[in-house]
Amino acid sequence: MDERFRDVKYVTFDLDYTLYPRIEGLFQGVRNNIYRVVERSLEIPYEKAKELFEANFKGMGSTTRTLEQLGIPDAAERVRDCLEDVNIEEHLHPDARLKGLLRQLKERYQKLVLISDSRKDNAVRKLNALGISDSFDYLFCWDTQQENKSNGIIFSYTEQRLECVPGTLAHVGDSEIDDIEIPSQRGWKTVHVSKKPSEKATAGIATIYDLERILL
Numbered sequence: 001m002d003e004r005f006r007d008v009k010y011v012t013f014d015l016d017y018t019l020y021p022r023i024e025g026l027f028q029g030v031r032n033n034i035y036r037v038v039e040r041s042l043e044i045p046y047e048k049a050k051e052l053f054e055a056n057f058k059g060m061g062s063t064t065r066t067l068e069q070l071g072i073p074d075a076a077e078r079v080r081d082c083l084e085d086v087n088i089e090e091h092l093h094p095d096a097r098l099k100g101l102l103r104q105l106k107e108r109y110q111k112l113v114l115i116s117d118s119r120k121d122n123a124v125r126k127l128n129a130l131g132i133s134d135s136f137d138y139l140f141c142w143d144t145q146q147e148n149k150s151n152g153i154i155f156s157y158t159e160q161r162l163e164c165v166p167g168t169l170a171h172v173g174d175s176e177i178d179d180i181e182i183p184s185q186r187g188w189k190t191v192h193v194s195k196k197p198s199e200k201a202t203a204g205i206a207t208i209y210d211l212e213r214i215l216l
């Protein structure tokens, strides 16, 4: 147990690339759908669309923000379409080790919550594929809350729903901006799941399984 987390009573989790790693086949499937969106929206050849997206993504680090910069309308919704339009079950499989970790966390903390910018149907499909659909007390998703992480509102919504103060919350996620900077600014503790953890996070771990060392 990491002492910096001793006041934590509630643990919230990002889903994509946090509860499962960046699986190349799944990542490329989503990426390919993104290139198709750029191709269709800007009416340019596929290869050009791919080049343009990747060149802009470098400075942005966010798929939605990159599409917005390219002038694509309803960028966040298009990204959600792309996330859904891949064969999740082909790439994600039941993870007994993760399920065991979440069970132990559930015994120790008051609530476990999933906070995802994806649509709830898509999140549930992934949780089912990973075998962890009964591990969370709440699923706060884009289409159920109408709020997202990048504007921070979903984090304040979470504080209200759980009737708690920011210092008792820890968020675990892979995105340096949406999962670390934004909840940190609200006073949450944060755990960055990344090979290169952010200095802005309270703690960094290379894989989700290392959470045991921080929170148990």
Ligand SMILES: [Mg+2]
Pocket: 014, 015, 016, 017, 018, 173, 174, 175
């Ligand atoms: Mg993520």
